Amino acid sequence: MKQIDAAAHVRGESVFVDDVPDVRGTLHVAVLDSVEAHARIVRLDTSRAAAAPGVVAVLTAADVPGENQVGGILPDEPLLAEDEVDFCGQPVALVVAETAEAAHAARALVEVEYEPLEVVTEPREAARRGLLIQPPRHLEAGDVDAAWRACAHVVEGRCRSGGQEHLYLETQCAYALPEEDGRLRVLSSTQGPTAVQRGLARVLGIDMHRIEVDVRRLGGGFGGKEDQATTWAALAALACVRTGRPARLTLDRHDDLRMTGRRHPYEVDFRIGLDAELKVLAFEATYYQDAGAAADLSPAVLERTMLHVTGAYRVPNVRVTLYSCRTNLPPNTAFRGFGGPQGLFAMEAALAEAARHVGVETLELQRRNLLREGDAFPFGQLAEGCNARPSLEALDAWCDLARMREEVRAFNAAHRFHKRGMAVMPICFGISFTKRTLNQAGALVHVYSDGSVAVSTGAVEMGQGVTTKLQQIAARGLGVAPARVRVESANTLRVANTSPTAASSAADLNGMALARACAELRGRLLACAAQQLGAAPGEVDLVDDRVVRNGEGAGLDWPQLVARAYLQRVDLSARAHYATPGLDYDTETQRGRPFAYHVYGAAVLVVKLDCLRGTYVVEQVLAMHDFGESLNPHIDLGQAEGGIVQGLGWMTMEEVVYDPAGRLRSNSLSTYKVPDIHSMPARLEVRFLEGASSDRAIYRSKAIGEPPLLYGIGAYFALRDAVLAFDPEARFPIDAPMTPEKALLALHDRGARA
Numbered sequence: 001m002k003q004i005d006a007a008a009h010v011r012g013e014s015v016f017v018d019d020v021p022d023v024r025g026t027l028h029v030a031v032l033d034s035v036e037a038h039a040r041i042v043r044l045d046t047s048r049a050a051a052a053p054g055v056v057a058v059l060t061a062a063d064v065p066g067e068n069q070v071g072g073i074l075p076d077e078p079l080l081a082e083d084e085v086d087f088c089g090q091p092v093a094l095v096v097a098e099t100a101e102a103a104h105a106a107r108a109l110v111e112v113e114y115e116p117l118e119v120v121t122e123p124r125e126a127a128r129r130g131l132l133i134q135p136p137r138h139l140e141a142g143d144v145d146a147a148w149r150a151c152a153h154v155v156e157g158r159c160r161s162g163g164q165e166h167l168y169l170e171t172q173c174a175y176a177l178p179e180e181d182g183r184l185r186v187l188s189s190t191q192g193p194t195a196v197q198r199g200l201a202r203v204l205g206i207d208m209h210r211i212e213v214d215v216r217r218l219g220g221g222f223g224g225k226e227d228q229a230t231t232w233a234a235l236a237a238l239a240c241v242r243t244g245r246p247a248r249l250t251l252d253r254h255d256d257l258r259m260t261g262r263r264h265p266y267e268v269d270f271r272i273g274l275d276a277e278l279k280v281l282a283f284e285a286t287y288y289q290d291a292g293a294a295a296d297l298s299p300a301v302l303e304r305t306m307l308h309v310t311g312a313y314r315v316p317n318v319r320v321t322l323y324s325c326r327t328n329l330p331p332n333t334a335f336r337g338f339g340g341p342q343g344l345f346a347m348e349a350a351l352a353e354a355a356r357h358v359g360v361e362t363l364e365l366q367r368r369n370l371l372r373e374g375d376a377f378p379f380g381q382l383a384e385g386c387n388a389r390p391s392l393e394a395l396d397a398w399c400d401l402a403r404m405r406e407e408v409r410a411f412n413a414a415h416r417f418h419k420r421g422m423a424v425m426p427i428c429f430g431i432s433f434t435k436r437t438l439n440q441a442g443a444l445v446h447v448y449s450d451g452s453v454a455v456s457t458g459a460v461e462m463g464q465g466v467t468t469k470l471q472q473i474a475a476r477g478l479g480v481a482p483a484r485v486r487v488e489s490a491n492t493l494r495v496a497n498t499s500p501t502a503a504s505s506a507a508d509l510n511g512m513a514l515a516r517a518c519a520e521l522r523g524r525l526l527a528c529a530a531q532q533l534g535a536a537p538g539e540v541d542l543v544d545d546r547v548v549r550n551g552e553g554a555g556l557d558w559p560q561l562v563a564r565a566y567l568q569r570v571d572l573s574a575r576a577h578y579a580t581p582g583l584d585y586d587t588e589t590q591r592g593r594p595f596a597y598h599v600y601g602a603a604v605l606v607v608k609l610d611c612l613r614g615t616y617v618v619e620q621v622l623a624m625h626d627f628g629e630s631l632n633p634h635i636d637l638g639q640a641e642g643g644i645v646q647g648l649g650w651m652t653m654e655e656v657v658y659d660p661a662g663r664l665r666s667n668s669l670s671t672y673k674v675p676d677i678h679s680m681p682a683r684l685e686v687r688f689l690e691g692a693s694s695d696r697a698i699y700r701s702k703a704i705g706e707p708p709l710l711y712g713i714g715a716y717f718a719l720r721d722a723v724l725a726f727d728p729e730a731r732f733p734i735d736a737p738m739t740p741e742k743a744l745l746a747l748h749d750r751g752a753r754a
C-alpha cells in the first residue's frame with residue numbers, strides 16, 4: 001500500500017497548520033528574541049511597539065497568567081525571559097498585531113537594554129565551571145581496572161560530533177482559537193499533542209480539559225517538535241487569552257534556525273583495551289554533552305547515549321561518565337536517534353583508533369567483537385533476537401567486503417590525488433522510551449452504521465507514514481478493505497495522555513492499542529454474525545470485507561453485518577490501551593531492561609576524496625537492515641533511505657557554527673548545507689535481512705524511524721580511511737562533520753601534526 005498522503009502532497013492539497021484559513025479576527029504573533037547569549041535585562045520598554053500601526057498588544061513575562069515555565073524534565077526554562085537571558089534567540093516579548101507584517105515590523109520597536117554577563121559556549125568549559133544540567137551519570141559493568149592489566153593493547157583518544165539542524169520543511173507554528181467558557185482549541189505542529197496540552201495548562205493556569213490540541217500532520221519533525229513545539233503553541237495561546245481573539249504564530253526560517261535547539265554536540269575522551277585476540281576487554285569514557293541553556297530533553301538524551309556506549313559490540317568491562325553541560329546556546333533537544341548516534345560514533349572512533357594502533361582493518365575488530373545472542377549490554381539487558389552478526393554476514397554475502405576492499409586498494413594504488421575510502425557500519429538501537437511511563441498508547445475506533453471506520457490514536461503523522469500503517473493495522477484487525485478505514489487527526493479530546501510520536505515507537509505502541517480495539521470490535525461483530533447464521537462462534541471469521549464460515553463465503557458482507565449489529569444495539573465503538581510489557585529498567589541501579597528489543601543492521605560505505613581540494617562524494621551506501629516483518633516495505637525503505645541521507649548530512653556537510661559570543665553563524669541555508677539530490681550516493685541500496693522478525697512489536701514488525709540514521713556514521717570513517725590512504729601518517733582530530741575544509745586540513749595541515 002502506498003503512503004496515503006502521497007498524492008495529496010504532490011498536488012499541494014494536504015493541509016498543514018498554515019493552510020487552515022484564518023477565522024475572522026485572527027491576530028498574528030511575532031516573537032522578539034534575545035540578541036545576547038547571557039545578560040541581565042536592565043530595561044524593557046514596549047510602549048513604542050504597542051503604539052505602532054496594527055499592533056493590538058505587546059506581551060512579556062508579566063502577562064503570563066499561570067507559571068512562566070516550559071521545562072518538561074526540569075523547571076529551568078521560562079516561556080518568556082524575566083530578568084535574565086541565557087541564550088541568543090530566547091523569547092523576550094511577543095508582538096500581537098492585525099497582520100503578520102505589522103507584528104514583524106513592530107518587533108524592532110521593542111526596546112531592550114542588556115547588561116552582558118559571561119558567555120560559555122563550550123561544554124568542557126561549562127563542566128569545568130560546574131555548570132551542569134544535573135549531576136553526572138555513571139555506568140559501570142565488570143571490572144575495568146582489572147581488565148586493563150589483561151589487555152595487550154590500550155589506546156586513548158578523543159572525538160567530537162557536532163550538532164544538527166532538524167530543518168523540517170514546516171517551521172514551528174501554532175494557531176490558538178478561543179472558545180466559550182475559557183476553552184481553547186489549538187492547532188499545533190507538534191509531535192506531542194499531550195505535551196502541548198499540559199504545557200498550555202501550566203502556562204495559562206487552567207485545567208487540561210479546557211484545552212483541545214489537534215494535530216493533522218507535520219511537515220517533518222525529526223525530534224525538533226517532540227518538546228520544543230510547546231513554546232510556540234504556548235505563545236500563540238498566550239496571545240489568544242490576552243486578546244480574546246484567535247492568534248497564529250509561524251516562525252519564519254531564520255527565526256526558527258536561531259531560536260530553536262538542535263542535535264546535541266558531544267565531546268568524548270575514551271580509552272579502549274584489547275586482548276591479544278583483539279577482543280575488546282575494556283572501554284572507559286567521559287562524555288560532555290552540550291545541552292544548551294536549559295534542560296529540555298537533555299537528561300533523557302544523555303541516558304540514551306549511556307545505554308548505547310558499546311554500540312553493536314560486546315564489551316565486558318565498561319566505565320562511563322556523562323556530563324550534561326549547560327552552555328549559553330539554545331537548548332538542544334531530541335533529534336532522530338536521541339543521543340544513540342553520538343554514543344555509536346564514539347565507539348566507532350575508539351575502534352578505528354585501536355585498529356590503526358594495532359595495524360589491522362577496523363572491520364577485523366568489528367567482526368571479532370560484534371554482539372552475539374545472549375550477550376549482556378552494560379546495563380544488564382541481554383541481546384535477544386540479536387541480528388548483529390547475521391546482518392554483517394548477509395551484507396558480506398551480498399557485497400563481498402574483501403573484494404570491495406581490494407578494489408579500493410587497487411584504485412588508490414593507481415591514483416595519486418584521488419583516494420577512495422571504505423567503512424563498515426554495524427548498528428544496534430534500543431526500541432522503547434527509556435522513561436518507562438511513556439511506553440503506552442491508546443486507540444479509539446468507531447464503526448459507523450454504513451460500515452466505514454474512523455480510527456483515532458495519539459500517533460502524529462510527520463511524513464514517516466504512521467497513518468498509512470495504522471490504516472493497514474485497522475483493516476487487518478477488522479478484516480476489511482483499507483479503503484473503509486479513515487485515520488483521524490491526533491486529538492486530545494479523542495485520545496488522552498498520549499506519549500509523543502518519538503523513539504520510533506509510534507507504530508509499535510499506537511498500532512498495538514489499535515489492534516486490540518479492533519480485536520474487541522471484531523469479536524463483537526463475529527458474535528453477531530454467528531448468531532445470524534446460526535453458526536458456532538469459532539466457525540465464522542471476517543476476511544476481505546465479508547463473513548466467511550469454515551473458509552467459505554457466508555453471504556454476509558461487512559456493511560450488512562455492521563447494519564445488522566447496529567439494529568441489534570451492539571456497541572460499534574471500542575477503545576483500548578497498550579503498555580509495553582517486561583520493561584523494568586531501574587534508574588537508581590542502572591540495571592534492567594529499558595528496551596523491548598533492539599534493531600540491528602550493517603552497512604558498507606564507499607567515498608571518493610579529491611586530495612587536492614578536500615572535496616568528496618559518497619559513492620555507495622549498501623545496507624542490510626533488520627526490518628522485522630515490515631508492515632509496509634515501501635514506507636520502510638523510504639524511512640531507511642531518508643534516515644541514511646540525514647545521517648550522511650550530519651557526518652559530512654551539516655556544520656552548526658556559533659561564534660564565541662554565542663551567536664549563530666550558520667544561520668541560513670546559504671551557510672548551513674544539507675544533503676540535496678546532488679549529494680545522494682550514486683548507489684544507495686537497502687536490503688531486507690531475511691529471517692528477521694520480532695515477537696515484541698505489532699505483527700512481528702520492527703521500529704524503523706530512527707535506526708537507519710546510524711549507518712551515516714560510516715561516512716565519517718570512510719572519509720578518514722581515504723585521508724589515511726593519501727597519507728598514512730596524517731594526524732587530525734576525530735571531529736565530525738568531516739566538511740571539505742576539515743578534510744583538506746587533515747590531508748595537508750602539517751602544523752596540526754606537530
Ligand code: MTE
Nearest residue numbers: 220221222336463464502503504505506705
Ligand atoms: N520521517 C519523516 N518523513 N519525517 C520525520 O519528521 N521523524 C523521525 C522518523 N522518521 C521523521 C521521520 C523520527 S525522529 C522518529 S522518532 C520517527 O520517525 C517517529 O515516527 P515513528 O515512531 O512512527 O517511526
Ligand code: LUZ
Nearest residue numbers: 300338432433434435502503
Ligand atoms: N524521547 C524520549 C525519545 O523522551 N525518550 C526516549 O528514550 C527517546 N528515544 C528516542 C527518541 N525520542
Ligand code: MOS
Nearest residue numbers: 223335336502503
Ligand atoms: Mo524522534 S528523535 O524520537 O522524535
